[in-house]
Ligand code: ADP
């Protein structure tokens with residue numbers, strides 16, 4: 193990474209004094225709750241204010257806030273009191289920064305090779321263009337429901353800084369990391385936060401695949417001028433999964449021009465990729481150098497504690513209080529990918545729903561035991577057949593090429609079932625359903641897993657199918 197971080201000593205000293213007291217309180221709390229609880233709910237908190245009987249505790253996200261309010265308020269109040277602070281009221285506030293050791297706004301960031309950029313005036317206002325900006329943003333992805341840990345705190349901090357001042361310090365921002373580490377979530381959160389702060393902002397979120405698709409479409413319809421205008425009119429231009437530009441020369445050229453246009457007028461550019469720019473094969477050199485012009489951040493798989501916190505958060509968003517042991521069990525089993533982690537939680541919750549049980553560690557271990565000794569008849573073929581029958585379509589249709597919605601959905605459900613019941617690999621699942629490309633399986637399964645977070649008809653189908661399989 194081409195940047196240095198220099199911490200301001202003074203700033204740190206001040207913070208330490210303010211928080212010395214809070215550290216004492218935390219030290220005491222650590223002794224009275226389990227380690228898991230401490231790590232999940234207390235570790236990243238800080239004292240923001242202590243004045244006139246009001247204590248304000250800074251917390252990293254809404255889930256910690258809820259949990260501290262609901263479960264630990266008395267404990268905190270008592271511990272404060274035994275440290276000489278009589279709090280009449282304790283407030284929990286989500287602090288938009290993150291723990292002081294990595295708060296980027298308070299550190300000096302230098303980027304070698306990036307000269308001062310004079311802002312060129314945009315030549316025309318883009319307001320007159322049809323403003324379907326905000327298209328592509330999913331409101332589900334927010335900073336508030338993003339759990340911060342050491343694996344993603346830099347990316348998180350940079351994204352937050354961008355919301356405060358788009359087009360300023362971290363431009364372009366290039367985030368890379370493996371599948372399911374939270375790249376899309378985070379860059380979408382930027383878009384949503386910018387829109388919340390400035391409803392008129394022109395935020396474009398697109399994937400490079402969509403960019404390509406629409407570009408080809410525009411070529412065909414001879415509307416490339418509109419296409420270019422739309423993208424070049426963005427205030428914040430977010431492009432997900434730029435690795436898919438590899439090898440596509442014509443679209444790389446369009447991308448390059450859009451990029452330059454936006455960059456010249458200091459518009460914010462954010463890109464994600466599953467690998468660093470230098471490792472994307474057949475990416476034009478000029479794009480490669482553009483990508484690494486600003487800030488490049490590597491997002492890692494969340495560590496164990498963060499995975500536990502994510503599980504708690506996801507469960508809580510469905511009003512379920514996940515026991516710490518269950519969270520630890522699941523976080524231990526799924527190590528690489530947050531999407532899979534969510535998937536395993538959803539399986540547990542679906543199982544509990546079917547069996548009217550609570551997700552205690554006993555229930556969950558029993559569930560995994562049953563899985564291991566699954567009935568012999570559960571083969572891929574059997575699952576695919578059952579799924580087709582359940583949705584009243586034929587086996588030819590589910591395995592065939594048709595892309596009608598009433599066939600695509602059952603196909604996606606079948607892929608999900610192969611994953612959840614037989615734990616098949618993505619390529620194997622794609623193969624079983626007659627697909628060549630395993631990313632189809634990843635997308636399909638991800639889509640169904642998302643549906644399972646809500647009370648959707650699909651969730652009901654999955655529950656019924658699963659009941660049928662094990663009946
Ligand atoms: P990527 O784009 O890196 O493949 P996503 O952003 O799609 O990953 O994340 C996969 C899933 O995991 C999403 O549902 C996302 O909300 C969730 N997720 C990932 N990281 C976090 C996190 N730190 N906190 C909460 N949810 C997360």
Ligand code: MG
Nearest residue numbers: 375376377432
């Ligand atoms: Mg993504």
